[in-house]
Amino acid sequence: MELEAAIRTRRSEHRLIEPAPSDEEFVDLLGWAATAPDHGHLRPWRWILVRGDSRTALGVSFASGATDAETVRREMRKPLRAPLLATLVFVPRRNHRVPDWEQLAASSAMVNSLMLLLHDRGFGSIWRTGSPVDSAETRTLLGLAPHEGLIGWLYIGSPDPTRRSVLRSPVPVSHRVSRFTPEGFPGQPGPLRPSGHQRVSDTL
Numbered sequence: 118m119e120l121e122a123a124i125r126t127r128r129s130e131h132r133l134i135e136p137a138p139s140d141e142e143f144v145d146l147l148g149w150a151a152t153a154p155d156h157g158h159l160r161p162w163r164w165i166l167v168r169g170d171s172r173t174a175l176g177v178s179f180a181s182g183a184t185d186a187e188t189v190r191r192e193m194r195k196p197l198r199a200p201l202l203a204t205l206v207f208v209p210r211r212n213h214r215v216p217d218w219e220q221l222a223a224s225s226a227m228v229n230s231l232m233l234l235l236h237d238r239g240f241g242s243i244w245r246t247g248s249p250v251d252s253a254e255t256r257t258l259l260g261l262a263p264h265e266g267l268i269g270w271l272y273i274g275s276p277d278p279t280r281r282s283v284l285r286s287p288v289p290v291s292h293r294v295s296r297f298t299p300e301g302f303p304g305q306p307g308p309l310r311p312s313g314h315q316r317v318s319d320t321l
């Protein structure tokens with residue numbers, strides 16, 4: 118698949134079934150994903166892969182804060198929505214010349230590359246967070262150190278063909294783009310199209 122086609126056709130898949138990539142294939146793809154821009158090449162992350170019955174233990178921790186039976190049931194079922202839950206742990210290098218926010222940006226860039234690579238191999242994924250990322254029970258279960266951040270899970274598997282995410286055609290999204298010149302902003306201050314309802318390609 119060409120890169121542009123991969124970008125155009127990737128969608129977060131909410132319903133994922135077997136097969137998921139093996140641990141080895143995941144690590145292989147991660148090696149490529151980690152070529153995303155990463156100031157200082159710090160690779161400030163680690164992954165914890167959760168599959169099979171281990172997802173049940175994760176579900177119990179998701180439900181730990183719930184007060185009613187219905188919420189408990191719903192939270193416990195969440196990790197069962199995909200065969201592989203790849204837990205993304207942010208491990209910032211503290212007191213480094215590369216600030217935390219740049220390390221987080223590098224981690225996010227890596228995830229986007231990984232999702233595209235998974236898509237290219239025919240797998241589906243969705244990045245999920247929610248209240249479990251702040252849950253003491255979940256952090257303890259997964260053995261996180263105090264300085265580590267739980268920044269979500271990539272739910273990974275094969276898209277369920279009966280419940281695939283809708284492939285929307287590209288939407289003309291409004292982006293705020295200004296052209297700066299030595300004279301300042303030509304025309305009036307602000308974006309090229311103050312109303313901002315043009316695509317970038319329409320404005321530059």
Ligand SMILES: Cc1cc2nc3c(=O)[nH]c(=O)nc-3n(C[C@H](O)[C@H](O)[C@H](O)COP(=O)(O)O)c2cc1C
Pocket residue numbers: 127128129130243244245246247269282
């Ligand atoms: C950091 C981050 C956290 C997210 N957490 C959730 C989540 O908890 N639940 C959810 O349904 N979508 C979540 N999303 C959004 C989906 O992953 C997805 O990007 C969104 O539904 C748009 O779908 P698309 O990727 O097909 O455009 C999150 C996205 C990001 C970047």
